[in-house]
Amino acid sequence: MSLLDEIEPLKQAALADLSAAADVPALEQAKGKWIGPHGQFTGLMKQLGNLSKEERPAAGKAINAAKVELEAVLTRAREELELKASIPKHPTDFTLPGRRRSVGRLHPLTQTTEDIVRSFRKIGFAVADGPEIEDDYHCFDALNTPADHPARDMQDTFHLATEEKLILRTHTSSVQIRVMKQQPPPVRIIVPGRVYRRDTADATHNPTFQQVEGLYVDKNVTVADLKGTVEFVFRELMGKDTKIRFRPHYFSYTEPSFEIDFSSPLVKKMGKEWLEIAGCGMVHPQVFENVGYDPEEWTGWAFGFGIERIAMIRYGITDIRLFYENDVRFLQQF
Ligand code: DAH
Numbered sequence: 001m002s003l004l005d006e007i008e009p010l011k012q013a014a015l016a017d018l019s020a021a022a023d024v025p026a027l028e029q030a031k032g033k034w035i036g037p038h039g040q041f042t043g044l045m046k047q048l049g050n051l052s053k054e055e056r057p058a059a060g061k062a063i064n065a066a067k068v069e070l071e072a073v074l075t076r077a078r079e080e081l082e083l084k085a086s087i088p089k090h091p092t093d094f095t096l097p098g099r100r101r102s103v104g105r106l107h108p109l110t111q112t113t114e115d116i117v118r119s120f121r122k123i124g125f126a127v128a129d130g131p132e133i134e135d136d137y138h139c140f141d142a143l144n145t146p147a148d149h150p151a152r153d154m155q156d157t158f159h160l161a162t163e164e165k166l167i168l169r170t171h172t173s174s175v176q177i178r179v180m181k182q183q184p185p186p187v188r189i190i191v192p193g194r195v196y197r198r199d200t201a202d203a204t205h206n207p208t209f210q211q212v213e214g215l216y217v218d219k220n221v222t223v224a225d226l227k228g229t230v231e232f233v234f235r236e237l238m239g240k241d242t243k244i245r246f247r248p249h250y251f252s253y254t255e256p257s258f259e260i261d262f263s264s265p266l267v268k269k270m271g272k273e274w275l276e277i278a279g280c281g282m283v284h285p286q287v288f289e290n291v292g293y294d295p296e297e298w299t300g301w302a303f304g305f306g307i308e309r310i311a312m313i314r315y316g317i318t319d320i321r322l323f324y325e326n327d328v329r330f331l332q333q334f
Contacts, residue, residue: 130175168196217300254281278305
C-alpha cells in the first residue's frame, strides 16, 4: 500500500479515537498517539523521505491536511469535555437551607424606623416623602415661622450657596406643606426622613439625624385623637408599660402645642422618671390657610420626633455618634 493510501484510514481511526475520549486526560492521550511528536502522523511525515520526488508533495500535503483537520476536532472535543466537567455532577437542590445569615443585617436606625412605620401602618397611616434640599417657604414660611424666628438663625440652618437660597431641611415638618398642597383632605401620613442642623457632634447631637413627622387632617379631629395615637405607637415601640404625658409648649405651626414626655421601665433604667420625646399640637389655622385648606371645615394634628432618640432608649445607647461610625462590633449587636 502506498503512503498516500494509508492516510485516510489512519485519519478515520484517529477521529474515532478522539471522539471516544470520555474526559480531557483521555483526549490528551489520544492526541499523543496520533498527532504528538511520537504520534502516527509524525511517523508518516518521517516516511516522506522514502518517497520519490514526484510522490512527495502530494503525500506531504495530504498528511498536513489530515493533521489540520484532527487539530480542529481536538480543539472542539476539548472545549466540550471541559464544559461537561464544569457542570455539577448532582442536580442543585433548591430546597436546602441557605447560608448562615451572618452576611449582614439592618442598621439599628433602619430597624427602628421600620418598626415605627409598621405601627403607624396598623392604624391607617401612609408613608410620605419630600426633598432634603428645601426652600425657606416649605421649611419655615408656610409653617407660620416668621423670618425672625430663632429656628431660622444662621446657627441652626445649613444654607446652600445657590441663587435660589436653598437650605437643608431642619425638620420633616416641611413635608406637611408639600403633602397638603398636593392632595385634598383627609390626610393621614407619616414622614420618616433625614434632617440637618448646624450642631457640633456630641453624645446627644449630630449635624444630621432622622425624624418622623406625623400629620392627620380630617373633620372634628381632637387632642384626644392625638394622645391616643401617640400612646398606641409608643406602647408598641417601647412596651406595654409605657406612659405618656403632654406639657404645654410653643410651635408656630400648631396651636395649642405640646411636648410629649414618656415614662417606661427603659426610662427608669436610665435613672429618669420622664423623658422628653416629641413635639406636637393641633395644626394652626394659618397653616391650613397657607395650603388652601379651609380651617373652618378641617381640623388636624401633627407631631415630630427623632428616631435616634427612640433607638437610643430602646437599645440603651448613650452616645448618638455610635450610629454613624459603622463599627461592626457595635452594629453586630442588633
Ligand atoms: N419640627 C419639630 C422639631 O423638629 C417637631 C414638631 C413639633 C413637629 C410639633 C410637629 C409638631 O409636627 O406639631 O423639633
